[in-house]
Each structure stands twice: as C-alpha cells, then as structure tokens.
Amino acid sequence: MKKCLTAIAFLLAAGTANAEEKITIEFAYPYSHLFDVTYEKIMPLFNEKYPNIEVKMRAAYESYEDASNTILREAVAGELPDVTMQGLNRQAILVEKGIAKSLEPFIVREEDFAKDGYHDAMLKLGTFNNEVHGLPFSVSLPVGYYNMDVMAKAGITSADQLPKTWDEVVATCGKLREAGVKNPMFWGWNITGNWFLQALMWSQDKPTMEGNEFQLASDEGLTALNTMKSIFRGCEMQNIEWKAALASFSAGEIGMMFWSTSALGAVERSKGDFELKTNEFPGLEATGPKGLPAGGNSAMLVSTSDDPKELDAAWKWLKFITSGQGAAEVARTTGYMPPNKAANEVILADFYKENPNKETAVRQLPLLRDWQAYPGDNGLAATQVIYDGLEGIVSGEYDDMSELQEQISEEVQDLLPSGN
Numbered sequence: 001m002k003k004c005l006t007a008i009a010f011l012l013a014a015g016t017a018n019a020e021e022k023i024t025i026e027f028a029y030p031y032s033h034l035f036d037v038t039y040e041k042i043m044p045l046f047n048e049k050y051p052n053i054e055v056k057m058r059a060a061y062e063s064y065e066d067a068s069n070t071i072l073r074e075a076v077a078g079e080l081p082d083v084t085m086q087g088l089n090r091q092a093i094l095v096e097k098g099i100a101k102s103l104e105p106f107i108v109r110e111e112d113f114a115k116d117g118y119h120d121a122m123l124k125l126g127t128f129n130n131e132v133h134g135l136p137f138s139v140s141l142p143v144g145y146y147n148m149d150v151m152a153k154a155g156i157t158s159a160d161q162l163p164k165t166w167d168e169v170v171a172t173c174g175k176l177r178e179a180g181v182k183n184p185m186f187w188g189w190n191i192t193g194n195w196f197l198q199a200l201m202w203s204q205d206k207p208t209m210e211g212n213e214f215q216l217a218s219d220e221g222l223t224a225l226n227t228m229k230s231i232f233r234g235c236e237m238q239n240i241e242w243k244a245a246l247a248s249f250s251a252g253e254i255g256m257m258f259w260s261t262s263a264l265g266a267v268e269r270s271k272g273d274f275e276l277k278t279n280e281f282p283g284l285e286a287t288g289p290k291g292l293p294a295g296g297n298s299a300m301l302v303s304t305s306d307d308p309k310e311l312d313a314a315w316k317w318l319k320f321i322t323s324g325q326g327a328a329e330v331a332r333t334t335g336y337m338p339p340n341k342a343a344n345e346v347i348l349a350d351f352y353k354e355n356p357n358k359e360t361a362v363r364q365l366p367l368l369r370d371w372q373a374y375p376g377d378n379g380l381a382a383t384q385v386i387y388d389g390l391e392g393i394v395s396g397e398y399d400d401m402s403e404l405q406e407q408i409s410e411e412v413q414d415l416l417p418s419g420n
Helices: 002-020 032-049 064-077 088-096 120-126 148-154 166-178 192-203 219-234 242-250 261-270 308-322 324-333 341-347 356-363 379-395 401-415
Strands: 023-028 053-057 083-087 134-140 142-147 185-187 256-260 276-280 295-301
Touching: 023 308, 032 053, 032 261, 032 308, 032 324, 053 308, 064 083, 064 088, 064 192, 064 379, 083 088, 083 308, 088 120, 088 134, 088 295, 120 134, 120 295, 134 261, 134 308, 134 324, 142 148, 142 192, 142 261, 148 166, 166 185, 166 219, 166 256, 185 219, 185 242, 192 219, 192 379, 219 379, 219 401, 242 256, 242 261, 256 261, 261 276, 261 356, 276 356, 295 308, 308 324, 324 341, 379 401
Parallel strands: 023 053, 023 083, 185 256
Antiparallel strands: 083 295, 134 295, 142 256, 142 276
C-alpha cells in the first residue's frame, strides 16, 4: 500500500511539473475571414506535437497596412506579440527598426531545416543582409475568377475561350451588359499594397520602385494608368469596397473578378450554385504578363522575451506553420500556395490535380516577382496617395491620365527618402 501511495504521489508530482512547464506565446495574423479556418486546422496538429505550448491568438489585423501599423505602435508601447504575420512587402521596415529578430540562431540549430524544402525564391522574400528574418507562410498571385454560368451569356462556355488580354475583358463586358448583366466585372484596384498597380507594371517587366525612385512617371506607368481607365470605363465597373465585391461575386452577381488567389477557399465555401473557374491573369498582350508580384505574408519573430524557453516555443510555432503539414493546410483551406516544397510536392502530391482552380496560381509561379514596398518611414502614406489616385479613376474624378501620372508621381516621390 505504501509503495502504491508513493507511486501515485510521484505521478501527481510529475503531472504538476508538466503543467508548470506549459509555455504560452502570443500570435497575431491578418484577414480572419481567410485564415481562421486555416488555423483551426493547424492548431490540433501543433498541439498534438507540442502539448506544452499554448498559442494565444490576438485580434486579427484588418489588412497588411493595419498589421504594419499595429506592430509599429506595439513596439513603442512594449506590447508586441511573440510571432506576427506581416505582408511580404512590409517586412523590411520591421527589420530596419530592429523589431523583427533574425531567425539565423534558430535555423543553425535545425539539422533538417534544408530538408524542409523552402523554395529559394520565396525564402529570399524574407532575407535581409543575408539573414532570414521572415519565413513565408502563404504566397499568392493575381488570377481571374469566372462565373461560367454568367460567362455563357457572352458565348463563353470553356476555359480556352476566357479572355487573355484586358482588351478582351472589356469586349466581354460589353457582351455581358448586352445580355442584361448589370455588373459584369470587378478588378481589384483596392487590394492591399497597391498590388494591382504593381501587377500592371510587372506585366510590362517594369518594377514600381528602383532604389528610392518611384517609377510611375515612366512610359510603363502611363500605360498602367490608361489600362485601368480602359477597364473601369469600358466595363462601367462599380466603385465598391473589396469585401462587397467578393460577396457579390460569391452571390453570382458578377461574371468576372480579378483578385488574389488567396480568396479562392473563401469563395468556394460561400459561393452560390454556379460553376466556378479560375484562369491566368490577363496581360496587355495575348502572350500574357511578363511578371506578376508575389502576394502573401510571412511569419516574423518579434518577441521581447529573454526567456530561452519562450523564444524556443515561438520558433517551434513559426517553423511548424510555414513548413510541411502546417503549410499544406494553407493550400487546402485558402487559395494560397505553400512556400514549401515538402508541402507542395509530397503532402499535396495529388491535391492540385483534384483542385484545378487552385492550380492556376501554381502555373504562374515562373512569373513571380517582388511585391515592392515604398522605402522609409512614409511608406504607408505613399500607399495611401496611390490608393486615392486610383480610386479617382474608378469614380470618374480623374480623366487625364498624364496629369494624374504627374500628380501621383510628385506626391509619392516627396514622401520617399532621397538618394539610393
């Protein structure tokens, strides 16, 4: 009996010790409507592997701009989470200000890190001064979404008939309007980080930024603005907020939507009873775009803790969600592509064959280019100047694109650092 009581006491003591060893880390991410379901799938897998680590979710960021602003405020207030998800184009400022920690000390301890198979091109998106500061979690490219039931009203019944150029998109809008479709198309000018402006620039193989010089004043910049005007006016596109556009497309009210592949999972879960197809992003020419900006987000360590156990727990979470099984859930629950070869080529070996709508962005991977940020402390202000200018095209406030080109170029350049 005495031995039995001793054994029970030992087990109780061990249980108490294990309970005391539980470590809590805090995590924040954007776009709850896209990623809540992803983390609901990931969390049980992580808890099974690391039962002593509790991940406390903070309120989701509204957008990548909100994510960047929030982290900058929290850094001043000393209220940072341990791990944050930031837009691929918003990593640099956190590195420059010393908020995001280098992941190199953790990577060197991982014997199998290389085997986890991060795509080199994607890993470079989070590399600064030859040190990795962010591991890409999800990568997206712009694609076309089509309600094939609506498209049939324009005589389009198969994927090979879908528009390949923006001129063809405008022509299709005309046919749909003649068939009684009130809002035939939505083009995502208002997506985060001026992403679609950069898509039109990269389509011409022209970066939006070269050093500290804003490139909208170029011939390619004027072509981009004139193309937007042609699309918006030619399709009589309504100036609606992006969430409303996604809802309207899901409800079957819009025939064509040009947006990030990131929303595919959400659209599939909420769409009405119609046939959905995705297809490559149209180009200025029939051969398609020469490049497209990589969207998505990256996991960054911003913990202010000095506790090695807490930092190790944060690293385990960061690594888990960006590699292998964790990354595979990104593809299964959204339209993002995992940045990890193990997820893409092993775990998801048959996934894209069974989900052709999610394979569209994968086919465009050779076009992947940087999603550029505007350097300096006024990067977010520059983003807003461009946003306001593009909205003026949609609303009809601006009609002379050369004049608008000059106005935006001057205002943005004044916000950027001088020199290279």
